[in-house]
Amino acid sequence: xxxxxxxxxxxxxVLLKDKLDMSEGFMRALKNDVARVLSxxxxxxxxxIEVFIDGSDNGYTIRIKADANDIRQIKAV
Amino acid sequence: xxxxxxxxxxxxxxxxxxxxxxxxxxVGKTTVCAGLGIALAKRGARVLxxxxxxxxxxxxxxxxxxxxxxxxxxxxxxxxxxxxQAILQDxxxxxxxxxxxAHGSDDSEFPSAAFRRMLAEAESAFDFVLVDCPxxxxxxxxxxxxxxxxxxxxxTPHVSAIRDxxxxxxxxxxxxxxxxxxxxxxxxxxxxxxxxxMSAEDISRLLRHRALGxxxxxxxxxxxxxxxxxxxxxxxxxxAMTYIAENIIYGTRKVFDCTEGYKGLFGKIKTYLRRQI
Numbered sequence: 001x002x003x004x005x006x007x008x009x010x011x012x013x014v015l016l017k018d019k020l021d022m023s024e025g026f027m028r029a030l031k032n033d034v035a036r037v038l039s040x041x042x043x044x045x046x047x048x049i050e051v052f053i054d055g056s057d058n059g060y061t062i063r064i065k066a067d068a069n070d071i072r073q074i075k076a077v
Numbered sequence: 078x079x080x081x082x083x084x085x086x087x088x089x090x091x092x093x094x095x096x097x098x099x100x101x102x103x104v105g106k107t108t109v110c111a112g113l114g115i116a117l118a119k120r121g122a123r124v125l126x127x128x129x130x131x132x133x134x135x136x137x138x139x140x141x142x143x144x145x146x147x148x149x150x151x152x153x154x155x156x157x158x159x160x161x162q163a164i165l166q167d168x169x170x171x172x173x174x175x176x177x178x179a180h181g182s183d184d185s186e187f188p189s190a191a192f193r194r195m196l197a198e199a200e201s202a203f204d205f206v207l208v209d210c211p212x213x214x215x216x217x218x219x220x221x222x223x224x225x226x227x228x229x230x231x232x233t234p235h236v237s238a239i240r241d242x243x244x245x246x247x248x249x250x251x252x253x254x255x256x257x258x259x260x261x262x263x264x265x266x267x268x269x270x271x272x273x274x275m276s277a278e279d280i281s282r283l284l285r286h287r288a289l290g291x292x293x294x295x296x297x298x299x300x301x302x303x304x305x306x307x308x309x310x311x312x313x314x315x316x317a318m319t320y321i322a323e324n325i326i327y328g329t330r331k332v333f334d335c336t337e338g339y340k341g342l343f344g345k346i347k348t349y350l351r352r353q354i
Binding site: 002003004005007008010011012014015018019 | 236240244
């Protein structure tokens with residue numbers, strides 16, 4: 001990898017970190033909202049939700065890790 | 078498309094207020110503002126350059142007008158002179174004017190509302206009002222951005238400058254601007270062509286904003302700036318500035334290729350020689 005690519009990767013990480021640090025509680029708010037939506041469909045276990053955000057050229061890659069005990073039975077109308 | 082005829086310009090133009098900002102100081106914001114003003118004026122546009130950097134103004138110096146400033150913005154706001162008296166016309170380009178700011182004045186003397194009223198009075202006589210914003214994101218930034226409809230964020234290819242530009246871009250989202258674009262200044266074409274530096278395209282992609290233009294690192298800027306003769310030579314940066322002016326006027330997306338001249342065998346020789354010197 002040349003210096004130019006290394007600089008791009010470094011800058012991407014710096015900008016991503018700044019974005020996540022910019023508003024305090026951003027991750028907490030995101031986790032709460034994700035947990036609320038997932039709980040409509042799953043019975044989430046108490047281990048909590050983990051959110052990973054990585055920057056890419058086209059935007060961000062968001063990975064969510066959550067444990068559930070059961071899946072809710074939903075009847076579509 | 079012919080761009081130099083005044084009649085063309087008057088048909089296409091509406092009065093537009095554009096703020097040039099950066100966050101970080103020393104990225105060439107004032108130089109870009111002056112160069113862009115000249116490039117627009119060369120196309121017949123009536124341009125007013127406004128130095129909103131209260132206390133640390135230098136736009137008059139960049140344009141070589143520092144010796145001609147009699148009244149400044151402070152005098153207008155305090156009622157010592159009319160706005161017309163404070164606006165200086167360039168001697169070479171009759172459609173280019175400057176509203177200077179007071180050197181060493183107190184920033185708190187200029188409320189945003191008064192600044193906005195003053196520019197509202199001036200803008201009817203111009204096609205473009207370019208506002209040179211102070212560095213930082215405090216009151217001066219707010220005052221300068223408040224009067225604009227469009228913003229140009231100037232950055233250099235340095236991580237610290239790009240990081241600050243990103244913060245400013247986020248901040249600009251909270252203002253009622255209908256266009257925000259990026260200009261990457263002082264791009265080293267030799268390093269980009271050799272893969273040692275990220276390209277201007279990479280930077281605008283990472284900032285997720287449209288690139289209005291790329292300006293190459295150019296010794297001519299240093300030489301002409303110290304003489305107060307920006308845009309009056311035939312430098313590569315002047316060509317880049319011309320593209321930016323045309324992009325603003327016509328909405329085109331033509332950008333200067335900073336790596337031009339550094340590709341191929343001769344380009345490699347040129348890069349090698351530049352590094353040795």
